[in-house]
Amino acid sequence: MTYSSELTPALLAPPCASVLVVDDETAVRELMARWLASGGYDVRTAANADEALQRVHDRPPAVALCDIRMPGHDGLWLAHKIRHDAPETAVIMATGVQDVSSAVTSLRQGVIDYLTKPFGRDRLRESVVRGIEWHKAARDSRRWRETLQAEVENRCQRLRDALAALPIDSDAALDGLLSMLTLSDHDAYAHAYRVAALSASVGCAMQLGEEDMASLERAALLHDVGKLAMPDALLRKPAPLTIEEQDLIRQHPQIASDLIARVPYLEQAAELVRDAHERIDGLGYPNGTHATDVALGARIISVADAFDAMTRPRVFRDAITPSEALLELERCAGTQFDTSVVATFIRVIHV
Numbered sequence: 001m002t003y004s005s006e007l008t009p010a011l012l013a014p015p016c017a018s019v020l021v022v023d024d025e026t027a028v029r030e031l032m033a034r035w036l037a038s039g040g041y042d043v044r045t046a047a048n049a050d051e052a053l054q055r056v057h058d059r060p061p062a063v064a065l066c067d068i069r070m071p072g073h074d075g076l077w078l079a080h081k082i083r084h085d086a087p088e089t090a091v092i093m094a095t096g097v098q099d100v101s102s103a104v105t106s107l108r109q110g111v112i113d114y115l116t117k118p119f120g121r122d123r124l125r126e127s128v129v130r131g132i133e134w135h136k137a138a139r140d141s142r143r144w145r146e147t148l149q150a151e152v153e154n155r156c157q158r159l160r161d162a163l164a165a166l167p168i169d170s171d172a173a174l175d176g177l178l179s180m181l182t183l184s185d186h187d188a189y190a191h192a193y194r195v196a197a198l199s200a201s202v203g204c205a206m207q208l209g210e211e212d213m214a215s216l217e218r219a220a221l222l223h224d225v226g227k228l229a230m231p232d233a234l235l236r237k238p239a240p241l242t243i244e245e246q247d248l249i250r251q252h253p254q255i256a257s258d259l260i261a262r263v264p265y266l267e268q269a270a271e272l273v274r275d276a277h278e279r280i281d282g283l284g285y286p287n288g289t290h291a292t293d294v295a296l297g298a299r300i301i302s303v304a305d306a307f308d309a310m311t312r313p314r315v316f317r318d319a320i321t322p323s324e325a326l327l328e329l330e331r332c333a334g335t336q337f338d339t340s341v342v343a344t345f346i347r348v349i350h351v
Helices: 026-038 049-058 075-085 097-107 121-165 171-181 186-205 210-222 225-229 243-249 252-260 264-275 296-310 322-332 339-350
Strands: 018-022 042-046 063-067 090-095 113-116
Touching: 018 026, 018 049, 026 042, 026 121, 042 049, 049 063, 049 075, 063 075, 063 121, 075 090, 090 121, 113 121, 121 171, 121 225, 121 243, 121 252, 171 186, 171 210, 171 225, 171 264, 186 210, 186 296, 186 339, 210 264, 210 296, 225 252, 252 264, 264 296, 296 322, 296 339, 322 339
Parallel strands: 018 042, 018 063, 063 090, 090 113
Antiparallel strands: none
């Protein structure tokens, strides 16, 4: 490896960018530390995995550069620990030629890059710059999640306050609540009543009892109330949601269920609201419960909600025709939807 005193502007460190260099060979460790320090990085070093992990716990670095072969715990063990204990730290592996396969495997486990020895100063800095960028993205993502979660909590509190302020002891009172909650979103109010009407028709055709029908209609009206706790930035996002954003959105059935379970008049509907987005194959949410293990009412709401959603335009897609929506329900029967509910729904729609 050849050292050069010239600095490439693109490889200069951003202010306070911290790097932890972990290598049991003193000469190699000190050389990498000098290279990085001359580029403006805040560099710390460690001679083994245990020492490195203690430094991570004391002050997580932006980037950890870890040798694979070390006495005691190796670099792969250390990388796993760092990914768990300091998930915003970017991990880069340094390896000899004989360990390339291990390094490649580590890339699948959250390590962002690997360096094959011997490598030069510029290759080292290129990798660290990439690590810094990854660290910044991870930090920004975490801050975004925290912002969204705080907004959800604030909105949930407003919903709790609204429920506490209005005595809900009749369907008329329920309509008043729904009208108030959707005052600025008429489409949500209309959607709730369309889904309730469709669900009631299917429930009647499937001969649900009077009490189950009442719970079904109330749950259908409230199946999307949890979305009122979701940030507008997610509900109206004109692009696909990230995995983290999807996870947050998928909390809405549980949020709604917890809210309405506090109201005696709505208590029987809470379970249906919670399970209305579960699927037959267990890939639904919020709990991934196989829909055969949830109440029939929830399975009915699932089909009615999907049909109405497909036949109405959304921010990210156009509406499809009712005929196309029915074909889609048939296609997904047995995986997403209950087969018998879909069959009844189609029969009811065609009457």
